Amino acid sequence: MAKISVIGTGYLGVTHAVCMAHLGHDVIALDTNAEKIAMLQSGQVPFHEPGLTELLEDTLKSGRLTFTTSFADVAANADIHFVCVGTPQQVDSNAANMSQVNSAVAQLAEHLASPAIVVGKSTVPVGTAQRLHSELVSKSPAGSGVHLVWNPEFLREGFAVQDTLHPDRIVLGVTSSEDAQRVADVYAAAIDEGTPVVVTDYATAELVKVAANAFLATKISFINAFADLADATGADITQLADAIGHDTRIGRRFLNAGVGFGGGCLPKDIRALQARATELGLADTFEFLTHIDAINQSRRDTIVERAVIALDGSLHGKTVTVLGAAFKPDSDDIRDSPALHIAQELADAGAIVKIHDPAALPVLSTKTHNLQLCEDLESAFDNSDLVLHLTEWKEYRALDPNALGDRVKSRIIIDGRNVLDRDLWSSAGWSISYLGRPGS
Numbered sequence: 001m002a003k004i005s006v007i008g009t010g011y012l013g014v015t016h017a018v019c020m021a022h023l024g025h026d027v028i029a030l031d032t033n034a035e036k037i038a039m040l041q042s043g044q045v046p047f048h049e050p051g052l053t054e055l056l057e058d059t060l061k062s063g064r065l066t067f068t069t070s071f072a073d074v075a076a077n078a079d080i081h082f083v084c085v086g087t088p089q090q091v092d093s094n095a096a097n098m099s100q101v102n103s104a105v106a107q108l109a110e111h112l113a114s115p116a117i118v119v120g121k122s123t124v125p126v127g128t129a130q131r132l133h134s135e136l137v138s139k140s141p142a143g144s145g146v147h148l149v150w151n152p153e154f155l156r157e158g159f160a161v162q163d164t165l166h167p168d169r170i171v172l173g174v175t176s177s178e179d180a181q182r183v184a185d186v187y188a189a190a191i192d193e194g195t196p197v198v199v200t201d202y203a204t205a206e207l208v209k210v211a212a213n214a215f216l217a218t219k220i221s222f223i224n225a226f227a228d229l230a231d232a233t234g235a236d237i238t239q240l241a242d243a244i245g246h247d248t249r250i251g252r253r254f255l256n257a258g259v260g261f262g263g264g265c266l267p268k269d270i271r272a273l274q275a276r277a278t279e280l281g282l283a284d285t286f287e288f289l290t291h292i293d294a295i296n297q298s299r300r301d302t303i304v305e306r307a308v309i310a311l312d313g314s315l316h317g318k319t320v321t322v323l324g325a326a327f328k329p330d331s332d333d334i335r336d337s338p339a340l341h342i343a344q345e346l347a348d349a350g351a352i353v354k355i356h357d358p359a360a361l362p363v364l365s366t367k368t369h370n371l372q373l374c375e376d377l378e379s380a381f382d383n384s385d386l387v388l389h390l391t392e393w394k395e396y397r398a399l400d401p402n403a404l405g406d407r408v409k410s411r412i413i414i415d416g417r418n419v420l421d422r423d424l425w426s427s428a429g430w431s432i433s434y435l436g437r438p439g440s
């Protein structure tokens with residue numbers, strides 16, 4: 001078993017540290033935020049992720065997982081260092097903000113006095129690994145004894161533990177097959193299960209990640225563009241997706257039309273990719289990503305426009321119930337969330353917005369001022385003129401439209417995720433409409 005460190009305890013870092021300790025490795029995890037480290041040390045995960053708290057508790061008890069804020073500690077206790085810090089979008093451009101990666105690698109390098117492998121997992125612009133490799137060699141006391149491997153991460157929020165323990169593939173960008181073998185040994189359990197390993201160069205490894213996310217984003221905007229066409233022609237987008245999805249070259253997954261994609265990855269990754277492609281002289285070729293982004297953003301406007309129409313042209317004084325705040329179910333992540341964006345737009349335009357989410361309300365309470373946060377799902381419907389279903393938590397599919405009908409002022413619901421049962425809601429006297437399905 002390996003002695004590893006994980007630098008950065010965000011979504012990726014915490015999950016990676018806990019899962020690696022669960023597999024039997026000795027793990028020391030670092031964050032510069034002492035409050036976060038104290039929380040993790042006491043067994044609390046700072047975000048909602050199914051199964052992770054239980055696994056954190058187990059691994060803390062095992063003694064294989066420790067936390068620190070000191071780079072000296074990390075260098076002294078591990079010889080494989082996973083860099084898992086965030087690369088958010090820059091405030092004033094589409095490019096990725098690399099300050100956390102640069103700072104983590106620079107601080108780590110200072111303390112690397114003996115041979116070590118640094119493994120980059122953060123999503124970075126192509127060319128970063130080559131630069132970091134040179135910096136590690138020039139700034140570390142161990143010099144060329146420090147090697148770099150690029151190992152992008154593909155975990156999905158809500159399935160983070162499963163995706164880390166049983167990944168679809170392992171990608172290793174390396175400069176030597178020995179380095180590839182040492183990092184592959186950390187993932188021996190997954191490789192023994194048959195997980196494919198792609199050993200390649202740095203640039204390919206970096207690009208695999210952004211190519212995967214750009215492809216997924218394209219699939220979603222593609223189907224959403226057809227949802228508009230379905231609305232214009234009376235076609236049914238769900239049946240269309242099912243039918244093209246039967247073609248195994250296309251596949252049905254990521255063809256769910258609705259309010260579009262959000263979160264901390266897809267939106268910023270397509271923008272950062274376009275920014276990097278532009279730097280490399282490929283602005284025209286990658287222009288299509290502007291359209292993918294624009295189609296996605298327009299989904300949010302579509303729902304707001306539909307809401308105004310459903311409310312007879314005016315939002316003022318009207319009560320709108322919004323089901324969901326997180327960008328996807330089984331997560332409390334509200335970064336670039338379509339649901340929250342729409343709720344905020346409606347509230348800013350004068351509606352009284354009551355918002356429910358099974359997990360994200362505590363996060364919302366510090367970030368919003370003009371939304372009414374509803375802990376209780378049923379009472380979120382009280383006095384409502386319009387209900388919007390915007391994040392597809394399973395709780396919402398189990399709602400009883402008959403009972404809820406007595407709570408609202410008007411039985412009108414717009415399903416922005418195209419998953420609620422039309423017959424169930426219609427037979428309870430609701431007007432239900434969708435994005436891209438007839439009868440909308």
Ligand code: UDX
Nearest residue numbers: 153154155156157254255256260261262263265327328
């Ligand atoms: C994504 C990638 O899937 C993952 O591999 C990468 O490591 C990080 O980015 P995540 O951000 O957790 O993961 O969410 P994902 O499950 O990809 O969903 C992204 C968004 O697309 C969500 O807002 C979701 O609601 C939306 N979506 C997804 C659709 O609108 N339609 C679909 O068919 C699928």
